[in-house]
Amino acid sequence: MRTSEMNAISAGMETGRSHAFLMKRIRKMWLLYAMLVPALILVALFNYIPMYGVLIAFKTFRVADGIWGSTWNDFEHFRTLFSTVGFTRALRNTVIISLLRLVFGFPMPILFALLINEMRNGWFKKTVQSISYLPHFISWVVLAGIVGEILSPQRGVLNYLIQLAGGKPIYFLISNDWFRSILIATDIWKDVGWSAIIYIAALASIDPQLYEAADMDGASRLRKAWHISIPGIVPMIVILFLIKIGHVLNSGFDQIFNLYNPLVYETGDVLDTFIYRIGILNARYDFSTAVGLFMNAIGILLLLGSNMIIRRKSEYGIW
Incomplete structure (x- = not known):
């Protein structure tokens, strides 16, 4: 028997054993899998089935004709993205605000978790942690009112x-000079404690x-944090x-929508x-869907690219 045939037989046997092991595991833990079914149904109903609506990004959508009845537009919305008034400005602001959040906002929960981890007084540690993540449970509608009162002239x-x-x-x-700084500061204030929980658990x-x-x-303590805690x-x-x-x-619709105004566009x-303005207020559903699809496509490419780079340089990554 040739080597290739033997390899094929061996691979088939291995697949059969894996399948049998999987079925045995499912039968043994069927109750847990049954509990997973409602969650899968909800995800399918609210996350996957509505995705057919993305078709209107490729159509000249008319509510009277519906999604399937509307005519195809040969990617017209995507061709006119960068010539649309306000789009390039919104894209620039989105990138700048997101990068500021990565530079200033992302490290803060890590530093806060390290500080919490170094506290030795258990009562004080729990009190600080509880106070720090309370703002997370307050909506941006309420927080925007609080911020407005604090910053009122x-x-x-x-x-x-x-x-x-x-x-x-x-x-x-x-003030356009202050608005981005306010966004970053209030975002850190709201979520630093909550985001630190997962790092505290890892520590x-x-x-x-x-x-x-x-x-x-x-x-x-500094050396222990640098050589043990952080790694x-x-x-x-x-x-x-x-x-x-x-x-x-x-970049956080809830926060910006409740804090911004036409003077800081x-x-x-x-x-x-x-x-929101193009799709909801101006009822240009097809064009706003194209913008949303553009955002998601860029996000997927960034995720895949960054994960590939990290996997090449280290053993960590999402997959």
Whole structure:
């Protein structure tokens, strides 16, 4: 018997054994798989079946004709993307705000988790952690009102302190010079505590014997954090960084929509708010769908590219 035939037979036997093992596992844990079925049905109903609506990005959509009855437009919406008033500005702002969030916002939960991990007083540690993630449960509608009061030029605390120091009140929320900084600062304030939870959990899984060995060698807290804590959570950092890269064109509709106004469109208008105005307010559903499809396509390419680069340089990655 030739080698190729023997390899084929061996591969077939291996496949059969894997299939038998899988079926045995399903029969043994059928209850857990049955509990998974409702979640799969919900995902199919609300995430996959509606995806047929993406067809209107390739059509001149008319509500009276429906999705299937509308005529194809030969990629007209995609050809006119960059010549549309406001699109290039929204794309530029989206990229800038997302990069600022990656540079300033992404490391903050990591640093906060490391600080929490170094606290020795259990009561104080739990109190700080609880207070830090409370803003996550407040909607941006409420937080936008709080931020507006804090930054108000007439009654805001911040402007009151500026005037005490001899300065003039600043209209923060209508200033293009300040708006992006406010977005980054409030985003960190809202989510730093909640985002740190996953890093705190990863730090808790590090073998305590590594810290004990470092103590015996006389390592300081800073050295233990640098040589033990950070390397221990690198896989989690990489995975969350890749997820952030995949969402680089989704810059947070809720936050920006509740904080921005026409005076800061130059620096605050992003693709999400642009789609809202074009699609919902102007009823250009087909064009706004094309913009959304463009965003998702770029996000997938960025995710695949960054994951491939990281996999080549290290053993970590999403797949």
